[in-house]
Amino acid sequence: MTECPIISSIQKVILYETKARYYIVGSNSTETRFRVLKIDRTESKELVIHDEKVEYNKQEVRNLLTMIKSGNLTKESKKTDSSLIKTVSAFGIAGFVRFLEGYYIILITKRRKVALIGPHVIYKIEDTTMMYIPNDTVRQAHHEESKYVKMFQSVDMSDNFYFSYSYDLTHRLQYNMTSSIPADVSGQTRAGTLYGVRTKPVEKYIWNSYLLQKLQDAVHPDWLLFLIHGFVDQKNINVYGKSIYLTLIARRSNKFAGTRFLKRGANCDGHVANEVETEQIVIDSSVTFLEKTKVTSFVQMRGSIPIYWSQDVTKMVPKPPIMLDQSEPYAGAAGLHFNQMLTRYGSPIIILNLVKRRERRRHESILTDEFKSTVTYLNQFLPPEHRVRYIGFDMAHNSKSKTKNVLVRLSQIAKKCVKQTGFFVHMPRTVSKEFWEAPEYKGIQGQKTERGCRQTGVVRTNCVDCLDRTNTAQFAIGRCALGYQLFTLGVVSSPDLAFDTDCLKMLEHLYEAHGDTIALQYGGSQLVHRIEGYRKIAPWTSHSKDIMHTLSRYYSNTFSDLEKQTATNIFLGVFSPGEGKANLWELPTDFYLHNRDVRAVLEYLRYSCSQWWDVPVYRALPLPYEEEKKKAECTVVPMTTREECLDCYDDYYRSNEFTSLHELFSFTMSHSVRDYKPKASKGTDSPFTLRVLAETKDANSQETNPNISGKASTSSQTSTGSSESDSKSSNVDGTSVDESTDNQDSQTKFKRMVQTSKKQFAVVSEDYGPDLHKYSLNHKDNWMYERYACINDACQRPSSKEDKGGVTQGRIIENLMFSKSVFKLGSIYGVEPPPVNRQDQDVYNHFVSVGSHGPKEPSKKDLQVYTKYLHKFH
Numbered sequence: 081m082t083e084c085p086i087i088s089s090i091q092k093v094i095l096y097e098t099k100a101r102y103y104i105v106g107s108n109s110t111e112t113r114f115r116v117l118k119i120d121r122t123e124s125k126e127l128v129i130h131d132e133k134v135e136y137n138k139q140e141v142r143n144l145l146t147m148i149k150s151g152n153l154t155k156e157s158k159k160t161d162s163s164l165i166k167t168v169s170a171f172g173i174a175g176f177v178r179f180l181e182g183y184y185i186i187l188i189t190k191r192r193k194v195a196l197i198g199p200h201v202i203y204k205i206e207d208t209t210m211m212y213i214p215n216d217t218v219r220q221a222h223h224e225e226s227k228y229v230k231m232f233q234s235v236d237m238s239d240n241f242y243f244s245y246s247y248d249l250t251h252r253l254q255y256n257m258t259s260s261i262p263a264d265v266s267g268q269t270r271a272g273t274l275y276g277v278r279t280k281p282v283e284k285y286i287w288n289s290y291l292l293q294k295l296q297d298a299v300h301p302d303w304l305l306f307l308i309h310g311f312v313d314q315k316n317i318n319v320y321g322k323s324i325y326l327t328l329i330a331r332r333s334n335k336f337a338g339t340r341f342l343k344r345g346a347n348c349d350g351h352v353a354n355e356v357e358t359e360q361i362v363i364d365s366s367v368t369f370l371e372k373t374k375v376t377s378f379v380q381m382r383g384s385i386p387i388y389w390s391q392d393v394t395k396m397v398p399k400p401p402i403m404l405d406q407s408e409p410y411a412g413a414a415g416l417h418f419n420q421m422l423t424r425y426g427s428p429i430i431i432l433n434l435v436k437r438r439e440r441r442r443h444e445s446i447l448t449d450e451f452k453s454t455v456t457y458l459n460q461f462l463p464p465e466h467r468v469r470y471i472g473f474d475m476a477h478n479s480k481s482k483t484k485n486v487l488v489r490l491s492q493i494a495k496k497c498v499k500q501t502g503f504f505v506h507m508p509r510t511v512s513k514e515f516w517e518a519p520e521y522k523g524i525q526g527q528k529t530e531r532g533c534r535q536t537g538v539v540r541t542n543c544v545d546c547l548d549r550t551n552t553a554q555f556a557i558g559r560c561a562l563g564y565q566l567f568t569l570g571v572v573s574s575p576d577l578a579f580d581t582d583c584l585k586m587l588e589h590l591y592e593a594h595g596d597t598i599a600l601q602y603g604g605s606q607l608v609h610r611i612e613g614y615r616k617i618a619p620w621t622s623h624s625k626d627i628m629h630t631l632s633r634y635y636s637n638t639f640s641d642l643e644k645q646t647a648t649n650i651f652l653g654v655f656s657p658g659e660g661k662a663n664l665w666e667l668p669t670d671f672y673l674h675n676r677d678v679r680a681v682l683e684y685l686r687y688s689c690s691q692w693w694d695v696p697v698y699r700a701l702p703l704p705y706e707e708e709k710k711k712a713e714c715t716v717v718p719m720t721t722r723e724e725c726l727d728c729y730d731d732y733y734r735s736n737e738f739t740s741l742h743e744l745f746s747f748t749m750s751h752s753v754r755d756y757k758p759k760a761s762k763g764t765d766s767p768f769t770l771r772v773l774a775e776t777k778d779a780n781s782q783e784t785n786p787n788i789s790g791k792a793s794t795s796s797q798t799s800t801g802s803s804e805s806d807s808k809s810s811n812v813d814g815t816s817v818d819e820s821t822d823n824q825d826s827q828t829k830f831k832r833m834v835q836t837s838k839k840q841f842a843v844v845s846e847d848y849g850p851d852l853h854k855y856s857l858n859h860k861d862n863w864m865y866e867r868y869a870c871i872n873d874a875c876q877r878p879s880s881k882e883d884k885g886g887v888t889q890g891r892i893i894e895n896l897m898f899s900k901s902v903f904k905l906g907s908i909y910g911v912e913p914p915p916v917n918r919q920d921q922d923v924y925n926h927f928v929s930v931g932s933h934g935p936k937e938p939s940k941k942d943l944q945v946y947t948k949y950l951h952k953f954h
Contacts, residue, residue: 083260084726085200086276086717088245089113089135090302093170093187096145098152098163099215102185104173105141106303110736113724114141115300119185124218127176127183131299168209172305174237175291179228179657181221182214186237186291188305193745195314195327197361198370199732200247201745202312208237228650228657231664234643235651240597241287241307246731249308250282250331253361253377254504254534257370258707260714274719276726279710281306285331285357290653301715309334310356311597315586315750316365317767319571323746326562327361328590330598333383334652336674339641340545340603340633341393341400346386348675350416354546354602355383358594360558362565365746367508368732374569375506378498378561379425380539380554382546385435385451386417398634402446402544411454415692418458418468423697425538426704427466430497431455434475434543434553444544448472461690466701469500475549479614486614487579490556498560501537502526505568520567520575527703536702547602548609551595555588555611562587572768579615582756582767588612604636604644649673 090106097103104117114136120128136144149164170187177184190206210233212219242249248256260277278301283289287309296304310330317324335351336343343353360378367373388406395401408414421429433451436444452470459467471493479486502525505511510530527534539557543549562583563575577584588611596606608630646664649655654673655664667673697705719726730736741747750756752767761771 082273083275083277084728085246085248085256086278087725087728087731088302088305089725090115091171091245093172095167095170095185095187095211096148097165097167098148100152102213103145103148103164105145107141108724109731109734110724111138114138115302116141116144117299117303119213121213121215122218124182124214124220125178127178127213127294129295129298131303133300168211170209171203172243173295173303174205174208174305174307175288176213176294177232177291179225179232180659181225182212182219183294184210184212184229186210188243190238194242194312195329196325196365196746197244197247197253197327198363198373198375199368199728200244201732202242202244202247202249204312205241205243205307206238224657224663227663227665231643231647232650234647240311240601241309242312243305243307245305246728248279248281248306249329250285250306251279252357252359252379252504253375254379255279255707255710257375257504257506258710260710260716262711274722274726276717276719276723278715278717280713280715284333284335284351287332287334287652289334290651293653308332309601311594313590313593315590316746316752317566317571317583317586318752318765319767320765322571323365324566324569324571325361325363325365325749326586326590327359327363328558328594329359329361330594331357331359332598332601333357337652338645338648339637341391341637342641342645342670343384343674344391345384345389345405346413346417348413348677350386350413350418350420352386352417353384354598355381356546356598357381358554358558360561360565362562362569364569369728370506372508374508376503376565376568377535378503378558378565379535380541380557381421382541382550382554383417384546385433385447385542386414387411387447387450387454388413389447389450393637398630399443402443404446404450408454410689411457411692414454415458419693419697421538421540422466422693422701423705426536426700427702428469428500428537430469430500430537430539431471432493432497432539432541432553432557433470433472434541434549435472436476437472437474438477447544458692461692466698471497473553475543475553475614485616486552487556490553491560494553494557494560497539497557498564499523500525501539502533502535503561503564504535505532507532520564524564534703536704545603547595547599548607551591551598551607552609552611552614555591558591559584559587577768578770580771581769582752582771585756586750586752586767599633603633604641605630605633608633645670 087108089108091109092107092111094105095102096105099121101121102119104119105114106117107114115134116132116136118130120130145164152163154163168187168189170189171191172188174186174188177186187209188205188207189209191203192206193201194204195202210229256279260279261275285308286292286306288305288307292304292306308331310332312327312329314325314327317326333351333355335349335355336347336353338353340354346352358380360380362376363370364374387404388408389402389404391400391402393400418429431451433448435448435451437448439445452472455468455470462468473489473493475486475490478484478489504526511532516524516528516533524533526536541550541553541557559577560575563572563577566572566577566583567575592607592611595610599605599607649664649670650657654670655667657663694705696709700708724730753765756767757765758771
């Protein structure tokens with residue numbers, strides 16, 4: 081018994097035009113199956129669509145078009161050959177829309193591959209066209225029509241809209257791989273029986289659901305193309321020739337959608353502003369089909385705090401005051417919101433609240449107190465194992481501290497959250513019990529299955545805007561999840577992934593692009609505070625970029641957000657123009673459009689102030705009720721043979737087409753070795769190798785920071801606004817980066833020696849394990865560290881003959897390694913090894929082996945320096 085998603089048979093569309101009708105001919109990619117749609121052009125304000133729901137072959141379609149052309153011949157059309165005009169070619173119908181005149185049809189004319197989920201291709205819309213349907217003889221002009229058309233078209237459909245012909249993007253991978261066949265049917269079928277499955281998409285994530293309203297009940301399902309809005313990107317983690325695809329999919333909710341200051345909190349239906357579901361998928365792509373390869377995914381989400389709150393945008397200030405609009409003693413909006421989350425994700429729901437808690441003047445802390453009290457109230461009516469779990473972390477306060485590392489604390493929180501929710505795992509074969517008994521999986525929850533594991537629950541991250549801080553926190557959670565995903569796939573020996581590796585750079589770039597995209601959609605600018613800023617490794621140029629992004633966001637919020645909000649309301653059908661109704665721009669507010677129960681149109685009735693959850697949802701916990709009811713909602717079609725609509729192999733490989741290797745998406749996809757491995761690196765191609773920072777410049781080519789703020793600056797300022805008074809900053813890998821811009825001749829040679837020796841000294845750092853960024857080193861400690869770096873650099877230079885003083889390089893190494901200063905190294909940097917322990921012996925052996933490679937005679941000056949340092953250490 082095999083389940084296969086039904087592939088849409090309409091992947092190419094050609095629109096033919098006559099005076100009375102539009103004929104839309106749709107075909108599959110191989111042009112062997114055709115369907116025809118007829119649209120009446122004689123109706124001025126109604127949409128009349130006729131679909132015979134008959135499938136044609138190529139010859140039958142040609143005959144049909146020839147018959148239509150001959151039936152529309154007139155004396156004038158014979159001269160101009162205009163009885164049947166081929167107007168436009170496209171890749172699908174995005175929908176139909178009407179304002180005050182007739183209907184328009186929206187066609188997707190350009191597309192681009194952006195990701196592969198097994199054999200399923202995800203496309204990004206590159207261009208669309210909008211055509212008026214009624215002909216000129218019946219058109220009734222309206223003077224306000226052009227305003228609505230311009231407003232609708234201001235929503236750029238070529239910007240971050242995605243679709244697929246065979247994969248349901250509105251659902252998670254876990255849902256799509258859950259069985260759809262009812263138990264009573266599966267027990268009666270024979271082995272090898274094929275079933276075609278068509279899932280029911282989630283309306284919340286279909287951004288063209290309003291445009292498809294007139295189409296859904298009138299045509300064959302293959303005509304329907306569901307679009308999501310958000311972000312999709314994919315990268316290839318190449319592990320010694322084995323391709324691991326890392327995919328990030330962000331789905332924006334179309335409920336209570338809008339711009340930053342105009343959409344805050346929640347509405348009466350429990351939908352929150354800026355709600356985005358982010359799915360991180362890791363697949364072993366050495367096998368194409370999902371059922372026969374190793375697949376993992378992890379889902380998290382972000383969204384505004386689910387209470388009634390807003391900010392006064394009439395005041396021209398960067399941070400308008402926060403106001404609580406309604407007092408809800410029974411947490412109605414929050415209850416509806418968390419009920420929706422339990423339905424989709426199951427339990428536990430983990431809230432990671434990054435809003436400030438300590439403020440001189442209460443601003444963000446107002447939301448923190450209200451949110452905590454709301455969660456406390458709702459948790460009274462759930463058993464302990466299913467309660468909403470609240471974690472508060474004042475990220476802004478911690479990022480300003482010089483002694484606290486925000487990413488370290490976020491990593492600890494992330495590990496705790498990932499263990500509580502688990503992650504989705506699908507294996508090609510049955511998983512034994514010993515698989516989950518590995519010490520690395522200790523504490524991992526979720527529902528274990530015979531083929532892997534199902535994620536139960538979700539991490540919900542928020543700050544005030546759900547942009548900058550939230551994106552960094554989601555990156556930390558994604559980093560922890562990626563470690564477990566790669567460990568499950570068997571490509572790493574530990575789920576702990578280090579920074580400054582090619583793999584983590586790829587993940588960081590994915591989340592940076594993900595955050596920039598969502599910030600532009602909701603806030604009007606790219607991210608202001610970035611991941612590298614919170615790591616405190618941002619270059620000096622980031623400060624000026626942050627200023628520009630802040631100004632861009634402020635300008636957008638002040639002057640263009642209202643236009644974007646009205647355009648979004650028109651595009652999503654929140655407001656429908658009509659004769660006798662006020663125009664959208666004449667309304668004083670859109671509050672009543674997004675909160676319809678205020679006008680006594682109650683869709684959700686709360687019969688109880690304590691039972692805020694639905695009974696079927698509660699009974700399904702900890703599993704998501706959405707997956708439990710899948711078998712009742714999906715359309716399952718039994719197939720006797722593997723028909724073309726189920727042949728994912730042919731749809732993916734396109735064996736009938738000539739394809740160049742360099743044009744394949746899997747070849748042009750961003751690659752860890754080709755695009756992320758440092759060109760100067762001569763080491764391993766492994767994406768998990770720690771790359772020593774190569775950004776340290778030679779003293780002769782150092783750049784001084786420009787005077788941005790009007791004050792002289794010698795230290796790099798990060799986007800978090802914190803400043804460092806020291807001339808040195810410590811990176812995560814424990815190496816010290818000199819940021820001083822003093823170019824005096826007396827220090828130039830010494831700096832060059834220190835900077836060029838850091839790569840060699842990384843070996844000593846790995847043996848002893850000192851994390852220098854954890855300690856506030858005094859002057860003596862810094863001096864000691866630099867001297868060891870210099871001596872290590874000197875030892876890398878070979879020498880064979882003894883100098884005039886009778887001292888060889890091997891002798892210097894020998895004396896150095898047996899000196900007491902070697903054993904001081906451990907006590908200075910936090911480790912106290914006993915005399916001549918194994919670590920010291922390893923370091924000694926390393927130095928001796930390095931110093932014995934083809935030595936040559938050192939210069940007199942070098943010898944004096946070595947002898948001087950040797951006497952100092954003795």
